[in-house]
Amino acid sequence: MSLVAEAEGGTSDVAGSSVQTTAPSARRPTARRGPFRLRAPLPRGWDAAVAVGASLAILAVWEIVARLGLTTPLFFPAPSTILSTMARMISDQNLLWHAWVSTLRVWGAFLLAAVMAIPIGVAMSGYRVVGAALEPAVDFIRYLPVPALVPLAIIWFGVGEETKIFLLWLGTFFQLVLLVADDMRRVPNEYFEIAYTVGANERQALKDVAFRAMLPSLVDNLRISLGWCWTYLIIAEIVAADSGLGFVIWAARRYMKTPEVMAGVVLIGVIGLATDQLLRLLHRRAFRYLRGA
Amino acid sequence: MVHLQFDRVTKRFGDVPVVETPFDLSVRRHEFVVFLGPSGCGKTTLMRMVGGLDAPTTGEIRLEGEPVGPPDRRRGMVFQSYSSFPWLTVAENVAFGMKYRTDLTETEKAVRAEQYLDLVGLYEFSDHYPNQVSGGMRQRIAIARTLAAGADVLLMDEPFGALDALRREQLQTELRAIQRRDAKTVVFVTHDVEEALFVADRVVVFSKRPARIVTQIDVRSRLGDERTIEMRDGDDFFALRRETIGAVRAAAGDEL
Ligand SMILES: Nc1ncnc2c1ncn2[C@@H]1O[C@H](COP(=O)(O)OP(=O)(O)OP(=O)(O)O)[C@@H](O)[C@H]1O
Ligand SMILES: [Mg+2]
Numbered sequence: 001m002s003l004v005a006e007a008e009g010g011t012s013d014v015a016g017s018s019v020q021t022t023a024p025s026a027r028r029p030t031a032r033r034g035p036f037r038l039r040a041p042l043p044r045g046w047d048a049a050v051a052v053g054a055s056l057a058i059l060a061v062w063e064i065v066a067r068l069g070l071t072t073p074l075f076f077p078a079p080s081t082i083l084s085t086m087a088r089m090i091s092d093q094n095l096l097w098h099a100w101v102s103t104l105r106v107w108g109a110f111l112l113a114a115v116m117a118i119p120i121g122v123a124m125s126g127y128r129v130v131g132a133a134l135e136p137a138v139d140f141i142r143y144l145p146v147p148a149l150v151p152l153a154i155i156w157f158g159v160g161e162e163t164k165i166f167l168l169w170l171g172t173f174f175q176l177v178l179l180v181a182d183d184m185r186r187v188p189n190e191y192f193e194i195a196y197t198v199g200a201n202e203r204q205a206l207k208d209v210a211f212r213a214m215l216p217s218l219v220d221n222l223r224i225s226l227g228w229c230w231t232y233l234i235i236a237e238i239v240a241a242d243s244g245l246g247f248v249i250w251a252a253r254r255y256m257k258t259p260e261v262m263a264g265v266v267l268i269g270v271i272g273l274a275t276d277q278l279l280r281l282l283h284r285r286a287f288r289y290l291r292g293a
Numbered sequence: 294m295v296h297l298q299f300d301r302v303t304k305r306f307g308d309v310p311v312v313e314t315p316f317d318l319s320v321r322r323h324e325f326v327v328f329l330g331p332s333g334c335g336k337t338t339l340m341r342m343v344g345g346l347d348a349p350t351t352g353e354i355r356l357e358g359e360p361v362g363p364p365d366r367r368r369g370m371v372f373q374s375y376s377s378f379p380w381l382t383v384a385e386n387v388a389f390g391m392k393y394r395t396d397l398t399e400t401e402k403a404v405r406a407e408q409y410l411d412l413v414g415l416y417e418f419s420d421h422y423p424n425q426v427s428g429g430m431r432q433r434i435a436i437a438r439t440l441a442a443g444a445d446v447l448l449m450d451e452p453f454g455a456l457d458a459l460r461r462e463q464l465q466t467e468l469r470a471i472q473r474r475d476a477k478t479v480v481f482v483t484h485d486v487e488e489a490l491f492v493a494d495r496v497v498v499f500s501k502r503p504a505r506i507v508t509q510i511d512v513r514s515r516l517g518d519e520r521t522i523e524m525r526d527g528d529d530f531f532a533l534r535r536e537t538i539g540a541v542r543a544a545a546g547d548e549l
Contacts, residue, residue, distance in 0.1 A: 190375035193346055194435075196364035199393035208392070212380055264367040289380050289422040 109168030121180025331500025369439030
């Protein structure tokens with residue numbers, strides 16, 4: 001009757017050994033080998049290698065097509081041209097400063113949206129009254145196209161920073177609120193009940209258990225909505241700005257400087273890719289427990 | 294002597310009567326009572342009302358003579374799934390049972406956490422996350438957490454339902470030993486007849502919904518206090534099992 005740990009796995013192996021005598025020939029004969037089996041895992045390190053390799057291949061084809069003169073540089077400059085243009089813009093046109101300004105706008109609006117969306121979203125699914133009250137409004141606004149609200153934003157806020165932040169916030173807040181509400185809804189009831197039965201009150205159950213339980217998916221959703229912010233940034237900066245990557249792109253377009261337009265676009269992509277990868281890495285670090293043994 | 298008392302309890306969810314005939318039952322202190330009954334008959338509902346997670350429609354449930362209120366740490370719950378927090382280590386999960394206790398110092402909490410980890414055989418897995426241990430270990434985390442919280446009533450809703458037969462048997466033996474050692478009152482829900490008989494002092498057999506007590510089986514007078522794996526192959530256990538299955542069949546009535 002001693003309370004010793006069970007021999008993990010051992011028992012079930014013994015029980016299974018007499019049954020699992022599937023001969024190799026009984027395997028699915030049509031099963032394909034290698035990476036193109038459905039849902040087959042990639043060997044360690046392959047992920048990054050394939051990603052880099054495929055990206056380089058696309059760039060190489062693009063470069064070759066452009067060099068062979070199959071495209072007009074005016075419409076479709078080669079990657080090397082874009083790169084050298086970007087380098088020139090960094091030294092002559094303060095490109096990095098514009099990128100910095102855009103990044104600040106994106107993060108400003110994003111943090112504002114997050115700080116508002118998290119408590120409101122949690123309240124919406126934690127308290128049915130709040131949800132019932134806000135859902136129609138949130139759902140309505142979230143389907144409004146942000147560009148259509150630009151005139152309104154200018155009427156309300158003029159053409160200063162507020163307009164840009166407002167437009168970015170508009171594009172993310174209402175989406176994020178619903179995602180947060182969903183994250184909260186997915187916290188199993190059992191978690192709350194465990195907290196209550198060890199003496200927690202509602203506030204403690206919310207803070208120590210529900211919020212902690214939803215954190216991984218919340219962080220994921222924040223990462224995704226940060227991406228939307230970059231989408232709306234261009235709209236905001238095209239309409240009313242004398243700084244930022246959107247402004248740079250739009251100004252270059254006016255003179256048909258396609259390489260400059262592309263350089264701006266590529267820089268946004270690079271910033272986005274880097275941020276996203278960084279956040280994914282942090283997610284994996286912070287939520288190690290999600291991966292099993 | 295009476296620890297837990299159901300006094301003419303009924304329960305309905307909207308139009309659905311879950312317990313219609315007023316339900317009376319007394320559970321003695323340190324008694325291990327098993328609710329056995331067909332799926333959907335209302336066992337979980339009755340148990341949740343003891344925990345304070347649901348309220349009776351009429352009637353009253355009393356704990357030590359006092360009507361039960363909202364959940365507190367005298368009544369610990371062990372669920373079938375989501376029974377531990379994946380973001381806490383095994384040790385932290387057990388310590389969570391004492392997180393809101395103000396009667397213990399941090400040092401005392403740490404000592405107790407270790408004691409209960411040891412009791413359920415999880416000491417060497419202290420720093421693992423629940424994802425990294427077996428389903429059986431996860432249920433032991435929940436048991437240790439409930440004990441650490443200081444519960445004297447353990448409410449267990451099919452806690453071993455998701456485990457394989459051998460692991461179930463082992464946990465049943467351990468649970469029975471802990472219950473006797475620490476003198477806990479247990480209400481345990483299952484629809485597995487053998488499990489019910491193996492762990493219980495008394496088995497309460499339910500009808501299908503609306504729940505009604507069909508019969509009660511005094512297992513303790515037949516099998517005694519001590520339960521060992523070998524008993525499961527004994528004639529006494531076998532006879533008891535047949536009787537109980539008969540009662541359960543009768544309870545299921547025209548469904549069979
Ligand atoms: N919150 C609720 N609202 C409405 N109906 C409910 C609710 N909870 C339970 N029920 C219904 O009450 C009945 C009894 O449910 P309960 O979970 O207590 O049964 P059970 O005996 O535990 O069944 P099982 O063995 O399947 O776990 C079921 O028909 C269920 O659908
Ligand atoms: Mg149930």
